[in-house]
Amino acid sequence: MSGHHPLMKSHKYLYPKIYSVRNLCIAWRKARKGKTKKDYVIEFESNLRENLLELHKELKEGTYQPKPLKTFILRDPKTRVINKSTFRDRIVHHAVHQIIESIFDKTFIDGCCANRKNKGNLYALRLFDKYKRKVTKNNTRTAFCLKADIRHYFFEVNQEILLNILRKKIKDEKTINLINKILKNYPNKEKGMPLGNLTSQFFANVYLNELDYFVKHKLKAKYYVRYVDDFVVLHENKIQLEVWKLYINKFLKENLKIELHPEKSRIVPLSKGVDFVGFRNFYHCRLLRKRNVKKMLIKIKLFKEGLMSHEKLLESFQGWNAYAKWANSYKLRERVSNLIKKPVSKIEPLMSL
16 A cells, blocks of 8 residues: 555664663753752762663663662652652663654644643643633633543553554564563553653653544544643533543543543533643633642641751742742732741641631
């Protein structure tokens, strides 16, 4: 069959590009970004040349094995299990990502917004706003939103299905074997990916690209935005969304062995406000989620109790403030900023909000 589909191009000789010394150097620079004062980075860099050459040799000869993951619990405010790879393994993740990202990225739809160059949560918000205006004809008519997320997504991703999706574009078995080693370095050898690995975030998009194509091309949904495992579909007809929701869940179960979260996937009128990428989005305004504010208050409390440095608190506050600016939050930001100067007793009552 001539006239190859542009997305069908497959890539063969990738593996030497992954383990090339040049690529490993770039990967090391990316992995150390913002972490140069960490003990494990300093230790790796005390013998940098030898360590990178050793990694190059192991990858080239196929003897590379990832080290066991470190597991810790993060409570902010949801409890999450984070599995962290060693610094050495993170260099390998960056090295793989460096080479295969562009192959897949060009197949992703515009509405796939997380962990991509020139995209992100603010891009997702802007797209959502644009679609909201279109579907409501500039806010002159009622419309609805299917707001959905996938149940225990990172724990449920089927590794075999993911590898098969990757194989469609990567015809280089050595690269697939390396990816398999990264995936299998996880307590469950059949499903799940470590939250916190760069590769996991990237593979999350590869996996759900199947859903994106189903929604856009099979269901022909015009207004669809996805941020990791959180997505919205907008339509003027509520029943249409009900039908699509059933189709989407069926597709996810049959093709990707995952499912919609039963409590968190529902259809709401746009006028009621939609929770998406950390904000409550209404027609005329955007508010921060309560838990987002609470997170900042907890950090101020830790600082007051001497459990966090002033430098760390300011860094957190600046990040939070830049994010909060995207909401209608001027007064709130003023209040939080003033709290940093006040005693801990003034924060306590606000924590229960």
